[in-house]
Every structure is written in structure tokens, then in C-alpha cells.
Amino acid sequence: MTEYTLREIMTVVAAREIKDGDIVFCGTGISMIAAMAAKHINAPNSVIFFETGAIDSKLEELPLTVADPRVMYFTSMNGGLTDSFATMQNKFIGKHVIGILGAAQIDKFGNLNSTSIGDYLKPKARFPGSGGACDAASFVNRSIIFIQHEKRKFVNKVDYLTSPGWLDGLDGRKKAGLPGGGPSVVITNMAVMRFDEKTKEMYLSGYYPGITPQKILDNMGFEVDISRAKEIKPPSHEELIVLREKCDPQRLILD
């Protein structure tokens, strides 16, 4: 069996979620590598696009931010913010966009906090804020969420609801006036969680080799159903080669 790191399995698992033909709203870091890997492995006709307005960038080198000059090279077009977000709000195109998001906190409905911990006006810890995350989470039909599996991150109630998940359940988004869709999968350093079709509550869908469902529960601030959980197929040799040689040979993100 080929050795791999946790970041590598997380990236591969995310790449497998991207379907051929998806338009991928990409953030920075691990989500960029996942989107790049998907194009090489399972979704050659997927399109990477950045909130800054770069559409289908060639990405000969790994960008460090969505505004990195590397996203501007050999694109279909270079636009701006009003264009790019409108793509996701667009009634026809928006349905084909999949978002990849990260956060500091998540609740059982996949609502995300990337703004602050504690009181909003006098926070204990301040994070960057929404950026385009809330926009993407509001508009797109499916999203992948990356987060570390820690008790303080999986919480009953997020301190600040930055990006909408399923809000308070099945009808939450509809009641709030949001378009359809919502988070489909949460990928952590231990497991993959999905959302129940009827309740939209998070459940454990899979765990990485060597990690038990109990250990996963021990690292969460709320209970989830573990009865459907299966062991996740580790990254294949081919998947790892793509990650290491094509996506991040400098190990800017994978380390």
C-alpha cells in the first residue's frame, strides 16, 4: 500500500466529489489542489473558476490566493468580482457550480462561521470574514466543506453564522428565501460527513483507515448518526502521483 498523508487523503476525497462538467468555485489552499486533481483524475471537463473573475485558469503553478497572478494565465476570460459572483447567482449557470468552502466552526446543519469567536463586536478571536464564502454558500447547488475534526469546531451553535448551510433543517433555506441546494459533504482530517436527505442533519458517512467512529465522535461537540459509516478507500497510487507531481510539486499546500 502506498503511504499518504492526511492532507493528501482529504484532497483526494474532495476531488472524487467533483463531477465531470461541474464548475468549481475554488477557494485557496487545499480546495484548489482538490479542484486541480479532479481535472486530472475523474472530472476532465470540470471548470475551475475563482471569485476574483478568472475563468478556467491553466494553473501551470499553484496559486496561493484567488488573486494570485497565476490564476490569470491562459483563462477563458479575466473579469472581476461583479461578473464572477453573478455567475453563481445566475439562474442557469449557478445550478452547475459546486462550492468548496472552509470555516472555523460548523454546526450539524452545515452552517459555517469564518468571522469570529465570542461577541461579534469584541471577539475572543477574529477570522478573515466571509470573503466570497457566504455568497457561494448562498447561491450554489452543492458544496464541499473542509474543516479540522475538533470539538471546538463542531459546535451546537456557531458563534457567527457567516455562510448558510441548511440553516435549521430541510425547509430552512426555502424559508429564508435562499435558492435550492446546500452543503453536500464535510471533509475532515478523520472522516467524511454527509447530510440526511429528510432532516438535513449531519451524519458520519465514512472514516479514514485506522480511525474509529468513536474517535470521531470524541472530537465533536454534538452527536451524529454513525450507523451508515464505512471505511473510505485510501488514495490510489495514480491519485497520489497526480497530487504530488501535477498539482503541488513544491509542496506549498500539501505540507
Added chain:
Amino acid sequence: MNTEKDKVMDIKEAIKRFVKNGSHISIGGFTLNRNPMAAVYEIIRQNIKNLHLYAHANGQAVDELIGAGCISKLEIAYGGNARFAPTCIRFKKAIQDGKILFEDYTNYQMALRFLAGAIGVPFLPTRSSLGTDILNKWGFSKDLRKKDPKIPNKKVIVMNNPFDSWGDASKVVLLPAITPDVTIIHVQKADKQGTIRMKGLTFADVEQAKSSKYLIVTCEELVESDELRDDPDQNQIPFFYVDAVVHIPYGAYPTACYRYYDYDPIYLNEYRRYAQDDDLFKKYLDKFVYGVKDHQELLNVVGKERIEMIKADPRTGYAINLDRK
């Protein structure tokens, strides 16, 4: 609005003339790209205070302005700068220590607010942020909103779709327009009158530029009008929006300027170390901002080798194989 033929001036003059204590400003660029850094350093050197800054994800410039104590009020979507600062360090500190008043929007919302200002409507709608705390948690008090005529009476308004279910939407979020006193952008090319050509992504620079009462443009190259007018489809901003044209090569340094130079990872890593600590940050400002008389002198301090290192490759527009760790 300015139709003069020649708006060229130096950065000291441009900042002095248009940026005042208490001005509402916006700056172009995004995280570590095309921030108008030369202008930002000049604002810091001129000790202009109490600024109200509108930002989407403007990154490095926002952090340096906050760190230098120039900002008292901030409307922002994102305070991060890639791996160099997952959360901008002086921004984070200023908020945690209660040093500035701030209000959070999203990137799209800030872009739409600039667009509303640019096209002359009081607000624009979006479906973004319904059901979130962007709507519920306001940073500016009712009192401040009442007292300050330059702050809208409400952060946002949620409205039922007045066209019923037309457009398949039951509700929209209304966002108040932004019309800054002055916007500053850094671009690749301009002529003396202020016809503007940017290369690569324009971010929200065009909307920011057009929403503003005054516009300062710094440029890599000051070119003859004929060069820009020979291929006008490539230009983004007509000259009458522009009030000052300032020729500053490397004016976005240490952030990138597509097709000219990359960001400088060494500078940004060093900045991170200085920014962690109040005393160290003072030393940073003393050495790299107050300690130099202008941007050219900063480039001299950094040294030719580093400037050469980040020079853009003509094929891709960035520095290939740049060590970015």
C-alpha cells in the same frame, strides 16, 4: 469629474490634495495583487488619520493602513492575505482590542455596493446572505448611523420580492450604495489625461473607481495617449473619472502587478513576523515606511536582487519558479 489634459502629479501631492483626515476611501486590488501600496505608504507617512475604509478583500494595504493607525472605521468582507496571513494580523489585533469600528459584508455585496455607487442608485439587491448573521449583526450603532450622514441608516434591508415570485425569488437583500470621497487604484498603463488600461483581473477596481468623488491612479507605465487609443477595447476607465495620474513603477510592491512583477514572498513573510508584535510593528514602520522618503527608496532598501527575482515572465505574466514558501 475632470476633463483636464494633464493630471500628472507626484504621489505626495496627490495624497495631500485628495485624502484628508476623516475621508471615506477605497483602494483597489485584491489580497496580494495590485494593491496601491506606494499610495498607501504615502498616506501613512503623511500621518492621515481617522479614515473610513471600504474594502472587499483588499489584503495587504488594509492591514498596513490599520496597523499604522490610519483607520477608525472599516466596512469589509475579508481580512486575509493567503498563507502570509490567513487572517491579516494587524486587522485581527485591531478588532480584538476594540481599536476600530467595523462592519462585515461579503465580497459580492461590497462589489455590488460599489456598483450601486458607480451607476447612481441608492441600493442594489442580491440573494446572498439570507438567513445569516451578515444580516443580523451590525457593527455600527444606531446612534452613529443617525449622527454621521456618510453612513447609511441601515446596514442592509431584507425585502419580500416586490414582483411576487418573479425571478423565482421570495426575498432579496438590499445593499446601500457606497460613494467614497476618494478611491486609489494601481494600474499597468495610463496616459496623462487618465485613460486607464489594466491587465489581468480587474477585481472591483472599475466599480470602485466610478463610485468615487475623486480618483487617484498610480501606474506602472505612463504612456502616450495614442498607444491606448489605438486599441481602446483594452481600456477600462475613461479619463473624466480620473483626478490624479501618478507614475510609480513597482507602485503595487510588495503585492503583484500582472505581467510586470509577482508578489514578494520574502517581504510578506518578513512583514508577518513584524506584524505579530506591537513593538516590532513600530520597527517595521520605522524602517520600511517612515524611514524612506518615497517608494523608490523602499525599493532601494529591498535591493535590486529581490526586484529582479519577482520580475514577471513575459509568457505567463508572473515569476516562474519563484520560491514562495
